Amino acid sequence: MAKHKPNPLSTSMLLLYPILLVAFMNSAANGFDGNTFGGVSAIADFQARFGTNVAASDGFLAAIYILGNVIGSFVAGPAADWLGRKRGMILANIIVLIGTIVQAAAMQRRDMIAGRVVLGIGSVMLGPSATSYVVEMSYPAYRGTIVGLYNGCYFIGAIVSTWLEYGLVDDTKGEINWRIPMAMQGIPCIIVLAFVWFLPESPRWLMARGREEEAKRILIKYHGEGDPDNELVQLEMEEMHEAIDTAGSDTRWWDYRELFNTRGARHRMFLVLCVGFFGQIDLPPTSYYMPLMAQTAGIVSTKQQLLMNALQSPVMTIGTLLGVHTIDKYGRRPMLIVSSAVCSLCVLIIIICSLKQEGHPSVGLAGISFVYVFLFAFAFVWTPMQALYPSEVLAYNARAKGLGMSGLWINIVSFINTYAAPVGITNSGWKFYFLYFVIDVVGIITIYFFFIETKDRSLEEIDEIFADPHPVRTSLRKQKISVAIEKS
Numbered sequence: 001m002a003k004h005k006p007n008p009l010s011t012s013m014l015l016l017y018p019i020l021l022v023a024f025m026n027s028a029a030n031g032f033d034g035n036t037f038g039g040v041s042a043i044a045d046f047q048a049r050f051g052t053n054v055a056a057s058d059g060f061l062a063a064i065y066i067l068g069n070v071i072g073s074f075v076a077g078p079a080a081d082w083l084g085r086k087r088g089m090i091l092a093n094i095i096v097l098i099g100t101i102v103q104a105a106a107m108q109r110r111d112m113i114a115g116r117v118v119l120g121i122g123s124v125m126l127g128p129s130a131t132s133y134v135v136e137m138s139y140p141a142y143r144g145t146i147v148g149l150y151n152g153c154y155f156i157g158a159i160v161s162t163w164l165e166y167g168l169v170d171d172t173k174g175e176i177n178w179r180i181p182m183a184m185q186g187i188p189c190i191i192v193l194a195f196v197w198f199l200p201e202s203p204r205w206l207m208a209r210g211r212e213e214e215a216k217r218i219l220i221k222y223h224g225e226g227d228p229d230n231e232l233v234q235l236e237m238e239e240m241h242e243a244i245d246t247a248g249s250d251t252r253w254w255d256y257r258e259l260f261n262t263r264g265a266r267h268r269m270f271l272v273l274c275v276g277f278f279g280q281i282d283l284p285p286t287s288y289y290m291p292l293m294a295q296t297a298g299i300v301s302t303k304q305q306l307l308m309n310a311l312q313s314p315v316m317t318i319g320t321l322l323g324v325h326t327i328d329k330y331g332r333r334p335m336l337i338v339s340s341a342v343c344s345l346c347v348l349i350i351i352i353c354s355l356k357q358e359g360h361p362s363v364g365l366a367g368i369s370f371v372y373v374f375l376f377a378f379a380f381v382w383t384p385m386q387a388l389y390p391s392e393v394l395a396y397n398a399r400a401k402g403l404g405m406s407g408l409w410i411n412i413v414s415f416i417n418t419y420a421a422p423v424g425i426t427n428s429g430w431k432f433y434f435l436y437f438v439i440d441v442v443g444i445i446t447i448y449f450f451f452i453e454t455k456d457r458s459l460e461e462i463d464e465i466f467a468d469p470h471p472v473r474t475s476l477r478k479q480k481i482s483v484a485i486e487k488s
Contacts (some may be wrong), residue, residue, distance in 0.1 A: 004143040006225070010310070016139065016222050022144060022195045023137075025188040026089060026130035026155040027387075029096055030123050031313075032158025032185035037065070040165060040178040044155035049175065050109050064113055069119020075402025080128040085136070085202045088129030088400075091194075093189040095122030104183035119185075124411060127387075128403040135399075136202040136393040139223055140458055141328075147391060148324035148384025155317040160184060162310035166303070204396050207240045215240070239460035244396050258398040258403065264466035265398065271451060272390040272402055276410040278443035279386045281417055282343055282378065282436060308368065314466075315372050319379030329380070331455040332389055333476075336447045339381035344440040346374035351433045392454045395463055 006013055033346025040046045050061065072095075078115040080088035098120030105180040106112040131150065138146040149417070161181045200222070216228075216237055223228030246261035259269050327335060452475035454462055468474040 003069060006139065010225060012222050012225050013139065015410070016137070019137065019199050019222075020134060020150075022192060022199060023089070023134050025192045026093070027150050027153040027186060029093070029188040029192075030126060031154035032161045032181075032188075036157075036161035036165070036181050036185065037061070041182060043178050045175045046178040049107075050112055061112060061116065063122040065116040065123075066411045066415040068117040068122075068275040069124040070120075070415065072121035072124040073404050073408030073411060074316050075404075076125040076128045076407055077401035079125060080132055080400035080404070084205055085133035086196055086199055087128050089126070089133065089192060089196055091189050092122050092125035092129060093192045095125065097186050097189040097193075098122070100183065100186040100189070104179050104186075120411075125405040127407050128400040131387050131391050131403055132205075132400050133199075133202050135388075135459070136204045136396075137200075137222065138398050140236075143392075144328035144384075144388060144455070146322045147388040148320070148327055150315065151384050151387035152320035152324060152379075154383070155313045155320065157185065157188065158313035158316065161311075162306070162313055166306045166310045193217075202241060203236075208396065212237075236458075238466075239458060243460040243463050256401055256405070258395070259402055264394070264471070266394065266396070267450075267471060268393045268466060269402060269405070271393050272406045272460070273409050274443075274446055274450070275389050276406050277413055278340070278439065278446070279382050280410055280413045281439045282347075282382075282443075311372065312375055313419060316375050316379035317385065319376040320383045323380035324384050327384060327388070328455060331453050332385065333447060333451050333453050335381045336385060336451065337444055339377050340440055340444045340447065342377040343374050343382075344437060344444070346370045346377065347433060347437040347440055350374070351437060356431060371443040381414060389454070392459065392462060393452065393466075395466075396459070 011212075076092075079091055083091065096119060099117075099122055101115075103112060103115030103119055106115055110123050131147070134150045135143060135147050135170075161184060163340045164181045164184065165177070168180065200218045201214070203218045206215040206218070216233070219233045219236055220226060220228055220230065223236065225234035227233075259267060260266055323335075350367045353363050353370070357361045390403060390406050391399060450472065451461075452465055452471050456476070457465070465471050465475050
């Protein structure tokens with residue numbers, strides 16, 4: 001499907017930007033925790049209060065957040081379907097805000113555990129509502145860039161939290177040097193809760209609820225330059241009529257059958273689970289454990305460890321901002337394969353450096369430097385793709401529940417990876433990294449044989465690809481342009 005790209009400064013696009021920015025704050029809220037906790041776990045005052053100077057203890061407090069994610073995954077999709085994308089975001093942000101307050105005010109270990117569980121529940125609920133909203137509100141021609149930027153906003157929270165920790169650690173005394181960074185996670189939630197009331201609801205959600213006129217008015221305003229006869233609006237309405245079932249499983253909170261009841265649905269979920277798995281088990285979670293990895297490489301200064309932790313977010317932000325502009329140009333499959341190949345090479349170099357670093361600090365530092373190369377290559381493609389690709393390949397009626405199940409799967413994998421990483425790094429050193437090299441290579445093979453290409457297709461055209469007996473081959477063939485919209 002050829003899609004006319006409007007002027008980025010057109011009226012419809014200018015109206016769309018602030019709406020999407022509010023939704024992006026949901027991603028920023030998620031960006032605070034991983035990097036915040038990784039930094040505060042290296043701060044002496046935090047270690048003294050909660051006893052996190054032991055690898056297993058550190059891993060437990062990091063992983064208990066993911067346990068909250070697992071719990072929240074069961075209600076995340078149904079909430080986004082039943083309440084709607086807007087009200088789903090409201091509920092999720094309220095829960096995250098409560099968890100943030102409890103965690104930042106924690107005086108005992110049990111308080112920290114409770115706060116992290118509640119925070120985990122709310123955080124995973126942000127995804128199905130906010131990601132579905134962004135992909136469904138995006139102008140079709142810019143969907144890859146917009147959804148990629150949504151996931152890239154994760155680094156807003158990461159940058160603020162890690163650099164705040166770095167600035168506070170030697171300049172302030174007492175527990176304020178970890179309580180302030182933890183409290184900052186509530187700021188994106190406050191922004192969302194202040195402005196979400198002014199957002200329109202997703203037109204696809206309205207269509208699924210039989211509110212066709214409301215859906216059309218929103219498309220006219222934000223995709224059609226205010227013209228009721230706009231060709232793109234007419235096409236989107238026709239495609240939604242054909243693809244969205246007003247009696248689909250999204251209208252029944254308990255019904256998950258559309259995730260698995262056909263060959264195409266099972267293929268979709270397989271791809272979603274693959275993105276979750278290979279996007280998590282690619283390297284130990286450096287956002288949590290960069291200080292520990294630095295210590296293993298011979299860097300003992302807390303200030304230096306926090307600096308290395310803080311540098312991750314700017315590196316990945318630059319990678320993401322550069323990458324989102326190439327996703328719609330070169331396609332999803334080739335970008336994922338190239339990124340994964342570079343990541344595999346970096347992991348191999350990290351393994352070699354870890355093997356040879358004893359007595360050679362410069363070798364250990366070289367290994368750490370390739371962690372940043374890895375993070376750049378990963379962020380260039382995988383960071384935007386983790387939000388974009390699952391939301392593209394899932395059909396509308398299964399999108400929110402599918403993203404909820406994706407969150408469940410991601411956090412099961414993350415729970416294992418997060419809890420095992422500090423023990424594995426401490427006890428096994430370079431041998432532990434070899435697991436990630438093997439998984440990265442398997443990921444490349446899986447992408448080549450099973451991933452479909454979604455570039456330049458509408459969400460409804462992607463549905464047609466999965467209905468074909470050979471979806472991968474069909475997605476790679478050049479298709480006849482169904483509608484050409486020329487700017488007069």
